[in-house]
Amino acid sequence: RVLFRSEELLPEIGLVIEQGKAKKLGREALLLDLAQVKGVYVPRFYDMAVDGSVHPNRRDVPQRILRRVATPTPEHAIGLVPYIETIHDRLVLEVRRGCTRGCRFCQPGMLTRPARDVEPEAIIDTIEKGIRQTGYNEFSLLSLSCSDYLSLPAVGIEIKNRLKNENISLSLPSQRVDRFDENIANIIGGTRQSSLTFAPEAGTQRLRDVVNKGLTNEELLRGIKTAVEQGWDRIKLYFMIGLPGETDLDVVGIAETVRWLKRECRPKGKRSLQFTLTISNFTPKPHTPFQWHSVSTAEFIRKQQLLREEFRKIRGVKVNYTDVNISAMEDFVGRGDRRLAPVVRRAWELGAGMDSWWENAQKAHDAWTQAIEEAGLTWKYRQVEKGEGHIFEAADSYDAPLPWDHLDTGIDKEWLKKDLKLALEAATVPDCAFDGCSQCGICGPDFGHNIVVKAPPIPEFDGQFQPNQHRAQRIRVWFGKIGEMALISHLDLVRLFDRVVRRGALPISFTGGYHPGPRISIANALSLGITSSGEIVDFELTEVMEIETFRQILTDQLPPEIPIYKVEEVDIKSLAASRLLDQAEYLITVESEGLTSVEQWENWIEQVNESSEINYEKTTKSGKKSLINLSDRLFSLSLDSIKDDSTTVLKYKGSCRNDGTMLQPEQVVYMVQMVSQQELELLKVHRQQLILVEHD
Ligand code: SF4
Ligand code: SF4
Known part of the structure; x- marks a missing residue:
């Protein structure tokens, strides 16, 4: 097991394994060597005591396993680009x-300290490079709390300005509502405005202080108002129920908050603000x-009911x-000790897995229940003695060892206890990256210190992407789809061409409207699994290019299994290939039952060639049936080759028009x-070739 960040740790592990192999170490000795690497946990060298705590079972391994940290390296983000949509x-x-x-419910917040900013210039450079190397048209700036990256407005606006002529969208994960302003709105706005998500977490100021969210009602209102002024009319909000110290007033406060926000923030001339809430x-x-x-x-169910009524x-x-069943499973696993292992295995054997998929949730819950019973445990096996819905109250409860105490996150357990007490008094602690240290124990030689980069000035926003709709040249390309590319769907092929254009910096023209798209038009969709050596695609450019240069760029950017056969300039005023398409020629391999x-x-x-009528019943997607005469759609059928006594290759030419008049390969088989x-x-x-009609 590796404790958290592995970027720097993995090479160290590799080195130890390499040396171990060279020394011909056995498995046990190699694991022992690995256990000496900071951040590596080898569970077999540790045993669980009766109270659930875990201790080394030999003297030559560390008492506690130290968490590893690493600074993010933006250039590593540019990786492989899948052909299929993921x-x-x-x-x-x-x-x-x-x-x-310091949100007190948040494990990632505690486990990833200290905070380390990436230099703004490194982000901007990587995105500029990334767009050409990957062809992606969407970027996401990621952080546990993006809004706390002070350079975000400057970086985001600079990226938008530099890539103004590209049809790019930039998304940010859930925002801190108190940092949402016009700059952030400009960054995530544009032609493809992403949805806006905020996480107030609790419905009242008091409970937000208990969890140390540090968000006031005024800040919440100001953030949502800004969003509405910037054109958003749908907002997603995340809240939690079941927090320590929560009363029914806090629960109902969620509904009160939403009611108040709807009243105060009304989009001009539109219907009222729409909210989607997730209550976890x-x-x-x-x-x-x-x-x-x-x-x-039981309390979750009762509180959910309270909210449903509101x-x-x-x-x-x-x-x-x-x-609630999923939360029960999450809680059971979340704070388990080593007795959990056989339960997890048994639950999986009984069919648990993909548990949060709603259609599977009950099945998973039943599996977990059985596995828990078989292990001689109960759903509440780590429940505190005070019962459900409570904080430990007896002072010595806090001192009892916990099953994860041997994993050294750097946070001082005494600080956690102190912070819990502050929580119950609804007292907040500041964000130490900006406002002073509360001595959590992290900062020091093992984990480093917070690195906060001073925000550069925010450049003036040059405006959102305006699609260049000028059409100077149309280039028609004949290409193939062979080998594994036959398994790429039509939509994935459309996306591939879009990325290829961006990677090659080709001056593509755009359509207008709310959702401008590149003017790339594939003559006809090829069904999945079919290979082809005769596909056609049209590109419309904003400026005239040398045909050979265009061909070279395209060939360089496409995989070898999308070969380019021919590239020609066609009159920009002529019809697109998709509208000129008339016939297609196919090779089909069929197997007969007998010789x-x-x-x-x-x-x-x-x-077949001489038949004037072979009728075929076609069922549309809506279930309507109609009779079509396949003979009208077949222009020629011939024998291409005989592979063996039962396998034959036929060649046919049939109609292939985008108005639906197409002769499908399976229909030709039906005719025979x-x-x-x-x-x-x-x-x-x-598919051998697509045939276009001549058009003057
Ligand atoms: S802002 Fe709070 S909830 Fe979000 S990552 Fe930081 S500590 Fe966690
Ligand atoms: S030691 Fe202080 S500055 Fe460092 S992470 Fe903890 S609270 Fe923040």
């Missing part, structure tokens, strides 16, 4: 690592001041509640089946 399909750059806000159930996490709290599923009276608010001869095939092909009365199976399809 989640977070964008260039993500970490601008700041660590958060010292707080589950305490190790290494946080709230690690001594215990939650109650929100029934407020219009324009969509509220999502976290499933077939050349003569038989020639006979069937002749019959009709005349031959043979069962045929379509094995493989290759």
Whole structure:
């Protein structure tokens, strides 16, 4: 196991393994060497005591395992770009690592201290480089709390200015509402305005102070008002219920806050502000001041019900509640000790996994329940003696060893206790990156210190992207889609061309409207799994380019399995290839049930070619049925080759128009089946060419 940041640790581990192999060390000896590396935890050298705490079982390993830290390196963000669309399909750059806000429920905040800013110039340079190397049109600046990166407005505006002519969008994760201003609005605004998410966490000022959120009602109102003034009419808000010291007034306060915000912030001339709320159930996490709290599923259910009743009276608010069963599982695992291991394994054997997928949640909960029972535990096995929904109250409870005490995060346990007491008095501590140290124990030689970069001046905003719609030249490209590229869908191919244009800095023209797109038009979508050596795509450019230069750039940026066969300039005023498309020629490989001869095939092909009517029942997506005469759509069918006694390759030319008049390969197989009365199976399809009509 590696304790947290592995960028610098992995090479060290690699070195130890390499040396161990050279010395021909056995597994045990190699693990022992690895256990000496700071940040590496080898569980087999540690045993659990009766009270759940964990201690070394030999003298030559460290008593506690030290957490490792590393400074983010933006250039490492430029990595492989997948051909198929993936989640977070964008260039993500970490601008700041660590958060010292001190929200008391937040484990990442505690585990990533100290905070380290990345130099603004490094971010801007990486994005400029990244756009050319990856072709992405979306970037995300990432940090636990982006708004605490003081250079964010300057960096964001500078990036927007430098990339003003590119159709780029920049997104930021959830914002601190108190730092949301016009600059941030300009950064994330534009033609593809992303949704706006804030996390007030609690519904009353008192409870926000308990959790040390450091957000006042005035700041909340000001942030949302700014968002509305900048054109947003939908806001997402995150709240939690089940926090320590929470009363029903705090819970109802969530609804009160939303009601008040809706009243105070009305978009001009539009319907009222729409809110989407996520209400999650707080589950305490190790290494946080709230690690001594215990939650109650019954209380979660009761508080959710309270809120449901309140929100029934407020219009324009969509509220999502976290499933209480999922929170129970999260809490069970979140603060477990080593007795958890067999439970996790058994739950998985019983079908748990993907537990937060709603259709699976009950199944997962049942699996966990059975696994917990079989292990001789209960759902409440680490619950404090005070019962559910309470903080430890007996003084010695705080001193009891915890199962994670041997993992040295750098935070002083005494500080956590002190901070919890402050929480219960609703007393806040400042963010130490800006306002003074509260002595949590982190800063020092092992973990370093907070690094806060002074914010550069914010440049003047040059305005959002204005698509260049000028059309100076149309270039038509004939290309193939072979090998593994047959497994790239049409939409992924569209995205690939878009990225290729950006990587090659080609002067592409854009459409207008609310969602401007590059004028790249693929003549016809090729079904997934089909190879082709005859596809056509049109590019419209804002300035005239040498055809050979264009061809070279395109070839350099495309994978070898998208070969370019021909590039031609066509009249900008002529119709696009997608509108000129008329016919397509295919090679289809079919397998017959029995043995077939050349003569038989020639006979069937002749019959198909001479048929004037072979009807086929087509079912549309909406379920409507219609009869089409396939003979009208077939222009020629011939025998290409016989592979063996049962496998034959046919060549056909059929209609292929984007108005839906197309002859599909499986329809040709159907035609042959009709005349031959043979069962045929379509094995493989290759599109040879697309044929355009001549147009003057
Ligand atoms: S702002 Fe608070 S919740 Fe967000 S990362 Fe920092 S400590 Fe955690
Ligand atoms: S030691 Fe002080 S400055 Fe360093 S992270 Fe802790 S509270 Fe902040």
